[in-house]
Amino acid sequence: MKSTLKFLKRLKSAVFHSIAFYPILISLGFFLLAITLLYIENLKVIDSIKNKVTYLIVQDNETARTILSTLFGGILSLTVFSFTMVMVVLNQASSNFSPRLLPGLISNKKHQIILGFYIGTILYTIIVLMSLGAYGSSNNVGFSVMIAAALGAFCIGLFVYFIHSISQAIQIHNIIDKIYKSCINLFTKEKEDQEKFDYSIEDIPDKFWKIINSNKTGYYRSFDQFFLMDSLKMEENIIEIIPYPDQHVWKGDPILRIEKPITKEELESLHVCVYILSNRHEDDSGVGGMIKLTEVAVKALSPGINDPGTAINAISKIGQLLYEALQIQPKTIISEKNCKIKVIHNKIPAAEMMRIIIEPIRQYSKADSSVSYELLNALIFLGNSKNICSEYKEAVQSEIEALIHDLKDNITNNNDLKRILVLLNKQS
Numbered sequence: 001m002k003s004t005l006k007f008l009k010r011l012k013s014a015v016f017h018s019i020a021f022y023p024i025l026i027s028l029g030f031f032l033l034a035i036t037l038l039y040i041e042n043l044k045v046i047d048s049i050k051n052k053v054t055y056l057i058v059q060d061n062e063t064a065r066t067i068l069s070t071l072f073g074g075i076l077s078l079t080v081f082s083f084t085m086v087m088v089v090l091n092q093a094s095s096n097f098s099p100r101l102l103p104g105l106i107s108n109k110k111h112q113i114i115l116g117f118y119i120g121t122i123l124y125t126i127i128v129l130m131s132l133g134a135y136g137s138s139n140n141v142g143f144s145v146m147i148a149a150a151l152g153a154f155c156i157g158l159f160v161y162f163i164h165s166i167s168q169a170i171q172i173h174n175i176i177d178k179i180y181k182s183c184i185n186l187f188t189k190e191k192e193d194q195e196k197f198d199y200s201i202e203d204i205p206d207k208f209w210k211i212i213n214s215n216k217t218g219y220y221r222s223f224d225q226f227f228l229m230d231s232l233k234m235e236e237n238i239i240e241i242i243p244y245p246d247q248h249v250w251k252g253d254p255i256l257r258i259e260k261p262i263t264k265e266e267l268e269s270l271h272v273c274v275y276i277l278s279n280r281h282e283d284d285s286g287v288g289g290m291i292k293l294t295e296v297a298v299k300a301l302s303p304g305i306n307d308p309g310t311a312i313n314a315i316s317k318i319g320q321l322l323y324e325a326l327q328i329q330p331k332t333i334i335s336e337k338n339c340k341i342k343v344i345h346n347k348i349p350a351a352e353m354m355r356i357i358i359e360p361i362r363q364y365s366k367a368d369s370s371v372s373y374e375l376l377n378a379l380i381f382l383g384n385s386k387n388i389c390s391e392y393k394e395a396v397q398s399e400i401e402a403l404i405h406d407l408k409d410n411i412t413n414n415n416d417l418k419r420i421l422v423l424l425n426k427q428s
Contacts, residue, residue: 026116
């Protein structure tokens with residue numbers, strides 16, 4: 001039963017995040033609108049409206065058919081052109097920036113809503129066209145045709161907005177800013193979640209009675225306490241989740257530690273609680289957003305692109321995000337309402353963060369004095385900050401030393417090297 005609920009929960013999430021969700025929902029609304037308008041077409045209320053705006057009501061069926069056919073063909077062409085343009089934009093983003101940016105561009109809800117209005121209007125015109133002559137030449141759909149014309153004009157307005165939106169969405173500084181704002185919100189939420197639960201880490205024992213191994217290979221995503229058995233929820237126990245979110249685990253690797261013995265049924269419920277996916281999804285992860293910015297910076301530094309300005313912009317945002325991320329405690333202890341069990345969630349270690357976020361940029365920028373200057377400046381800012389957790393500073397200092405070593409080996413101009421190394425005087 002728990003496994004079925006978990007499957008349904010994942011299916012619900014997949015449906016809501018699908019690119020087709022909003023278009024299908026909006027198209028269904030237009031379908032119902034067409035049926036409703038055709039049903040009330042000859043009501044007295046509608047007739048009174050028709051008499052007031054007779055100059056907007058089409059009385060002749062052939063004229064109505066011509067108008068609807070024109071609208072159908074025009075909006076269909078508009079739809080094809082618009083989303084051919086989207087494919088071109090996605091291809092450009094993948095080639096020039098990073099393939100990891102594609103899910104964010106595809107899932108843009110504004111573009112999905114515009115697609116829904118296009119398809120919905122096409123569906124509406126088809127239904128009204130089908131109704132013409134259905135009851136003989138006396139059938140009057142003038143009011144429905146007027147609404148169709150209004151929808152066509154609205155679609156033209158949406159097309160103008162779409163052109164503006166897609167031209168803004170593909171600009172790299174807007175992409176970087178969007179990722180930055182999303183990550184800031186995620187890190188702020190993480191810090192607020194930690195403040196809700198003030199359990200002391202020192203109160204948690206270092207030794208656990210049982211280690212539970214993963215039953216599948218993939219990327220650890222989350223732990224859902226909803227699927228815990230009631231016997232586990234009501235017992236004072238402690239569970240620690242060993243991997244951090246988005247960490248890859250192999251089948252048989254340790255994934256959970258639990259303080260007290262549990263039954264076989266409770267063990268199975270723990271496996272149900274653990275989400276391990278085959279693909280790495282990072283749209284709801286602050287670290288995932290920083291990885292995207294890292295890839296943008298690395299791509300910008302490649303010989304084919306050679307855009308140090310974009311790399312510097314990305315490094316500036318990464319430095320600010322790391323400042324927020326390194327203020328989060330390495331462990332979060334959560335105990336939900338009406339639940340005695342405590343669950344310890346591990347955050348990504350600072351050393352690992354330096355490896356996957358800073359190291360790739362360091363490797364690509366070690367011969368570029370301007371980009372290296374910004375990278376070192378960001379690291380020194382982190383190292384001097386009093387707000388980040390003290391246990392993280394060693395990893396930051398180690399990365400500074402690695403960067404200095406690479407710069408001395410790769411920058412041959414002494415003047416350029418001196419301009420960079422003078423930043424070390426900022427360290428206290």
